[in-house]
Amino acid sequence: MGEEDKRFLYDLTVPLHPGMVIYPGDPLFTKEFSYSLAKGAGFNVSAITLGSHTGTHVDAPAHFYADGITLEQIPLTCFLGPAKVIEINAKKSIFPHHLIDKGIKEGDRILFKTANSEFVRARSFHPDYIYLSPEAAKYLVDAKVILVGFDYFSIDDFYNEDNPCHKILLAKNIPILEGLNLADVPEGNYYLMALPLKISGSDAGPVRAVLMGEKV
Numbered sequence: 001m002g003e004e005d006k007r008f009l010y011d012l013t014v015p016l017h018p019g020m021v022i023y024p025g026d027p028l029f030t031k032e033f034s035y036s037l038a039k040g041a042g043f044n045v046s047a048i049t050l051g052s053h054t055g056t057h058v059d060a061p062a063h064f065y066a067d068g069i070t071l072e073q074i075p076l077t078c079f080l081g082p083a084k085v086i087e088i089n090a091k092k093s094i095f096p097h098h099l100i101d102k103g104i105k106e107g108d109r110i111l112f113k114t115a116n117s118e119f120v121r122a123r124s125f126h127p128d129y130i131y132l133s134p135e136a137a138k139y140l141v142d143a144k145v146i147l148v149g150f151d152y153f154s155i156d157d158f159y160n161e162d163n164p165c166h167k168i169l170l171a172k173n174i175p176i177l178e179g180l181n182l183a184d185v186p187e188g189n190y191y192l193m194a195l196p197l198k199i200s201g202s203d204a205g206p207v208r209a210v211l212m213g214e215k216v
């Protein structure tokens with residue numbers, strides 16, 4: 001077998017479609033034909049509208065900071081490279097004690113898999129998702145990770161409008177990859193490819209997030 005045959009992919013991306021789950025209050029996803037073969041046009045062309053935080057997406061520092069860097073200014077190296085999927089059996093919130101034995105170190109790309117992966121694919125929004133504690137966000141900053149990924153549409157407690165974890169990570173230019181579907185992904189080490197669209201000046205943007213692994 002060649003080296004190519006040993007590789008496999010996990011697509012972590014939530015499909016974008018009208019009626020998909022949207023974080024409450026965010027713009028809805030729409031897709032309509034501007035030109036349609038079915039209506040006699042010579043080709044199909046669609047008009048697509050969506051919020052910058054729709055589906056699987058990356059948050060840039062400009063999401064919470066007026067002078068923060070915007071999506072296209074984040075180094076692409078954050079989104080391409082080795083990544084660790086860490087499974088956390090937290091009931092409600094992730095604390096530093098969930099992290100200390102996980103070998104998190106400088107330069108890591110960390111993707112958290114929680115019970116959220118059971119409902120990130122569900123048809124309705126689930127406000128009681130598991131979230132990061134501010135202490136855990138500080139732990140990740142102190143560890144000098146370069147990307148934090150999460151298996152729901154926010155890393156912060158839905159009921160805490162201060163969004164402390166977003167602010168703690170984005171203040172240090174650590175982008176946040178949200179809305180990952182990690183349901184089928186075992187804990188372990190992979191290669192991440194999660195490049196956001198190059199939307200100038202944006203606070204966030206959609207991503208096709210894929211993990212590549214190698215069969216042993």
Ligand SMILES: [Zn+2]
Pocket residue numbers: 053057058059153178204
């Ligand atoms: Zn977001």
